[in-house]
Amino acid sequence: MLKRYPSIQSMQAFLQAARGGSFSSAARQLSLTHSAISQQIRTLEEFVGQPLFTREGGRVVLTDAGALFANQLTDGFEQIDRALSSVKERTLRQSITLDVDPELAQSWLVARLPALLAALTGTSMTVLSTPRHERSAFERADIALRYGYGEWDGFDNALICGDRLTAVGSPGLLAATGLGAPLTPEQLLTLPLLGYTKRSWIPWLAAAGMAALEPEAIAVFDNAAGLIAAASAGVGAGLARGLLAADAIREGRLIELTQVEIPTHYNLYAVWPREKAERVAPLIETIRELVAQTVKPG
Numbered sequence: 001m002l003k004r005y006p007s008i009q010s011m012q013a014f015l016q017a018a019r020g021g022s023f024s025s026a027a028r029q030l031s032l033t034h035s036a037i038s039q040q041i042r043t044l045e046e047f048v049g050q051p052l053f054t055r056e057g058g059r060v061v062l063t064d065a066g067a068l069f070a071n072q073l074t075d076g077f078e079q080i081d082r083a084l085s086s087v088k089e090r091t092l093r094q095s096i097t098l099d100v101d102p103e104l105a106q107s108w109l110v111a112r113l114p115a116l117l118a119a120l121t122g123t124s125m126t127v128l129s130t131p132r133h134e135r136s137a138f139e140r141a142d143i144a145l146r147y148g149y150g151e152w153d154g155f156d157n158a159l160i161c162g163d164r165l166t167a168v169g170s171p172g173l174l175a176a177t178g179l180g181a182p183l184t185p186e187q188l189l190t191l192p193l194l195g196y197t198k199r200s201w202i203p204w205l206a207a208a209g210m211a212a213l214e215p216e217a218i219a220v221f222d223n224a225a226g227l228i229a230a231a232s233a234g235v236g237a238g239l240a241r242g243l244l245a246a247d248a249i250r251e252g253r254l255i256e257l258t259q260v261e262i263p264t265h266y267n268l269y270a271v272w273p274r275e276k277a278e279r280v281a282p283l284i285e286t287i288r289e290l291v292a293q294t295v296k297p298g
Contacts (some may be wrong), residue, residue, distance in 0.1 A: 006047045011073055014038035014052060018070045021059045045216050053240075083264030090117055096120060096283065099128040099141035104268070106225035107244040112290045119286035143272040143280040145287070157271045158284060161243060161291045162266040165204060168228075168254045169237035176234070183257050185210050194227050195220035204239055209258045228254070243268065246294045 016026035016037075019170055023037045030037070045052050052066035064069060098116075100109050109127070117125060128141060138155050150157055159173040167188055174180060179187055185208035193201070195217030202212045218236055221227040227238045228245055240254075240263060248254040270287060272280045 006044050007040075010044045011077075013037045014044055014066075015073060015118040017041060017053065017060060017068060017076070018062055019068065021061070023060060094186060094293050095125045095126055096123055096127040096143070096279070097141045098130060099130050099138075099144040101146050101268075102129045102131065103147075103224040103244060104145055104186065105129040106223075107228055108247070108294065111247060115290055116153070116283065116286060119282055138273065139273055142276050143270055143283060146269055146271055147160075147266055148269055149266065152269075153270050155271050156274050156277060157269045160268040160270055160284075160288060161295060162267050163241045163243050163295070164261045165199075165239045165241060165264055166245070166261045167204065167237055167257045168231055168240045168249070169256060169257050170232055170234040171252065172234040173237065174233075174257075175257070181255050181257050185258060185260060188237060188258055192218045192236035193237040194218070194230055196224060196227055197222045201226055201239065204260065204262055207262045208258070242295050243291060 006292045011024055013030060013032070013036075016029045018022050020026055020029065023034055023041070026032075032040075041052065048065070048069065050065050051063055052069060053060040054063055055061075075192045105127070113125075113127075128253075130140075138152065145160070146152075150159060168217075169191065173191065177191060179191075185205070189210075193215050195201070197220060199216055206212050219230060221230065221238075224241065224244055228240055228248055229237045230236065231240065232248050237257055245254055249256065268291070270280075270284050272284075
């Protein structure tokens with residue numbers, strides 16, 4: 001339901017009267033009559049349901065409600081001024097809005113922004129990072145990068161890459177334990193382990209021929225980027241997606257600890273409104289290329 005607000009004129013009259021301490025001063029500032037200012041403020045007081053001024057001698061003084069309103073209203077008008085100046089008499093560049101899964105944004109996106117922007121000649125980019133459960137992100141963005149199963153009703157989508165899970169840890173962690181990669185699965189389980197709320201160790205253990213019993217973790221993360229950061233700092237060993245861990249591995253902050261890997265089924269997709277397919281096609285192609293470069297061997 002559309003909200004009803006007092007008029008801008010009545011709020012301007014109120015602020016001028018508050019600053020000058022009189023309705024006459026406000027009338028002069030706004031080139032209105034004293035009675036017009038009085039009517040504007042009376043209308044505003046009726047809207048808020050309480051007096052905003054009291055009279056003291058020949059001046060008007062703000063009530064507690066009036067002082068609170070004046071303080072908040074000043075901030076509001078400053079925001080309106082900023083909004084108007086941001087578009088007034090300006091030729092705005094075309095913009096595209098990209099919403100990126102928070103884990104991908106932290107672990108992968110920033111280093112690829114120059115290449116993404118280069119693919120958008122003459123177009124600026126707004127980058128959002130909306131929690132993955134909020135479907136409204138697809139309606140606000142031109143394109144979203146999301147992990148899932150490719151099921152987003154009402155939107156087009158394309159698989160960007162399949163991925164794999166490997167056990168990773170820092171060189172410092174191995175040095176502290178006197179072990180050298182590649183480890184056997186049995187050796188890996190002697191290390192402090194990191195957990196992830198959305199993933200179990202059991203499928204990896206099964207692929208390694210180990211008993212399918214969830215091992216104890218010294219720390220559990222709800223964000224894969226946080227897990228990768230902790231593993232890079234030597235806190236423990238964890239399972240990480242190849243795409244998210246690639247930069248840390250390439251830079252030597254992480255190493256793959258064993259030769260055991262398993263495919264992921266919850267993979268990275270581009271999702272976009274159907275009517276924006278042509279608009280986002282060049283960006284999707286660039287993202288595909290950057291992802292492929294990230295996960296390729298070596």
